[in-house]
Structure formats: structure tokens, C-alpha cells
Amino acid sequence: MTHTYHVAGMTCNNCKKSVEEALQKLDKVSKVEVSLESEEVTITMDSHIETQILKNALPNKYTLTENETKNVFKSAEPKEEESTLKQLFPLFLILGYITVSSVLLNIKPFDWNGFMMDFMGLFYIVFSFFKLLDLKGFPQSFRMYDPLAKVIPAYGWIYPFIEVALGLLFLMRFQVTFALILTIIVLGITTIGVTKTLLDKKSIQCACLGTALKLPMTKATFIENTIMLIMAISMLIKTVQL
Template sequence: MTHTYTVTGMTCNNCKAKVESALQNLYYVDEVHVDLEAQEARIMMSQHIATKTLQDALSEKYQISEKKERNVFASTSQQMEEKSNLKQLFPLFLIFGYIIITAFLLNNNPMDWSNFMLDFMGLFYIVFSFFKLLDLKGFPESFRMYDPLAKVVPAYGWVYPFIEVVLGLMFLMRFQITLALIITLVILGITTFGVTKTLLDKKVIQCACLGTALKLPMTKATFIENSIMIVMAIIMLFKIYSA
């Protein structure tokens, strides 16, 4: 019999090899095929093995769950899964909230929406780059799983956090704003394209927006956060060229 499982936490081929090896060593397992991009494992077994047994064979870094066909009785488990995703995304929402509040407090007396957006984008880049730099070694592998340019040019994943640092400083110091806005549209446009494709393909992968230190799932929240930055960049460019 063959069962398909979702395995989260894999960020590179080394992770894939570890998962395959750990599962292959289990009794009753005949063959294991792991798809890194799809974050899936197809296990051929001579006798059914409980998911808990599979999980116990893996390190805490990886989480395995059986993929099942949707049915009318699955609404409860689906709701639990959605709650779990919201819980996992809590750090992202919290950081986003802090950035919004800080940018608002810096520009609310009197309220200056243009400077609010510039400070928001600057803080966004600085904070998000900080989390990426916490695990600079692991970030590129995770990032290239959905960013089209990082897939073609692996070195791009290594320099991307530093690009965010530079852009953040440019926005906060009001240095070469037009150039920073154009670069923002380009790099986030590329990433958002990859995120959109991943969501449409319904792939379960780790989001690298906050690096690999915080294990966040790729969800619509990732698309929304990138879209907000893109919209702000377009608005600011429009204001600059229409002034």
C-alpha cells in the first residue's frame, strides 16, 4: 500500500535525504520518495504504519501528516488546521502590527501619510532582514523554493537580506527614494509572482519572509504583505512624478 504525507520543515536537499533515510529505516516500509518542492513524502509500506510512528522517526524539525481526500465530514479538521495556521502566523501579524504602530507614531503630529509609508517600508525591510540574517546559511535554500530569480541565480538568495538592509536605510534616511521604490517594485514583484504560483499550486512550503528562525507556512498572508509594499511603492512613485 502507498500513502502520501505532507512533510514540513524541509529547506534543502540535505533535509530531504535525512527524512528519506529516517523513514526508510522503519519496519514495514518498502520504499520512500520525498518531493522537496511539494513538501511531500510517498511511502510504500507492507503494513499500515501510524502517523505518530512516522513522526517519532523524524527529528523535531520536521512535521509529518497524512494527506487525505476532502469529504463532507472534514470540516472540523479543516477548521482546526486553519486555527493552527493562524497560530503559526501570529509572529508575522505581531511584527506587522509593531511596524504599523511605530510608523504611525512617527508621523501623526500632524499626520503625514507620505512619510508614514516611507517609514513603514523602511522599518519593514530592516525588521524582516534582521530575521533573515539570523540564519543566513539556511535562508537561501528556503527562499529559492518559491522565488523565481533565486531559483535561477542561487547567489541572489545570499545577497537578498543585504539588499533589504540597504533599501530599509534608504527609506528611513530619505536617500534616493525613487531608486529605492523602483528596486522595491522589481524584487517584490518577482517574489510575489513566485508566492502566487506556489499558492495556486497548493504547495505546502515554508515561507522565508522572516527567515528560517521562525517556521512560518506559505499562506495568503505572505501575498498580502508583499502586495501592501508594492501598492505603497506605486503610490509614492505616482506622487513623486505627479508633483
């Protein structure tokens, strides 16, 4: 077993050597490594040695204290969450711009139906832009989780252009019913793949913003698709009722 301790009072290499030799003389100590820079000593023991015994073995000028044991799993979770949020920041920023733009386009007076169409239109145009930046790399990433792209590789190549077409249809208010139905089909298929990926806990890259931005496949991707699906379904219901 290995334990790390803090040793105060070491100022030179002679101090380092003195600590090493003093601790190495103890029974059950098989290895001693001293870091002068961090003032730490790592001791490999055959069995546990009380901290007080280690203190008594050192000259009085040195003070030995046991380092606080860190919960590796607990400390890793916030870092992982922070890292994920940092990676997803471009996605949140783009969605924020799209939302604000859609609100401003329909604010006087506020038109909820117009807001949803502009949101979906801008969503498709902006997201297709990033996919088209790397038209060769996108299909391969998209195929990792989209069920239809796995079966029909060509679908991954034409998908960005489908998004461009849908974006224009929503922004121009042209063939909206057709655009809504196609949105439900296209995003429905992708959402199934995203859901399966999340349930399988696979760590893959999300291709929603192409390959230019390295986004991890997370719950945010699922929520993003779900919001679009809810908008499309609600608008289609209203259209049918009219």
C-alpha cells in the same frame, strides 16, 4: 465495516470480558474491542447490524449507545485554520509593531507619505534581521518560491542585504525614487513566485522572516507583499508627478 459504541455500566475487567463475549456471539461480528477507560466498544462487522440487536445481546446492566458520526472533513477545517493562524501570529505581531511605530513617527501632524516610507523602511530592516539570523539556511528556503533565486542562487545570499539597504534608504529619505523602483522589481518577482506557489497549492515554508520562525506560505504572505507593492507604486506615481 467498523462502528464504535459507548457502553455505560462497565466497572472492571470482568465487565469488559462479559461485553466482549456477549457481542462476539452475534452473527456477522468478526471482531470486538472494548476499552474500559473510555467505555467504548469497537465492533468489526461483516455487514451492518442494527443497534437494537447489539443492545439486546448485552446483559441488562449495560447500556449501549451509538457514537455520533463525526464529519472528519468539516471538523478538520477549523483546526487547520486555527493552526495556521497560530503559526502566523509572529508575522501579524511584527506587522502590528511596524504599523504602530510608523504611525507614532508621523502623527503630529499625520504625514501619510512619511508613514509609508517609515513603514517600508522598518519593514525591510526588521525582516532582514530575521533573514540574517540564518544566512546559510535562508537562501535554500527562499529559492523554493522566488523565481530569480531559483535561476541565480547567489541572489538568495544577497537578498537580506538588499533589504537592509532599502530599509536605510527609506528611513533616511535618501534616493527614495531608486528605492521605490527597486522595491517594485524585487517584491514583484517574489510575489509572482508566491502567487504560483499558492495556485499550485504547494505546502512550503515562507522565508519572509528567515528560517528562525517556521511560517507557512499562505495568502497572508501574498497580502503582505501586495501591500508593500501598492505603497511603492503609489509613492512612485506621486514622485513622478512632482
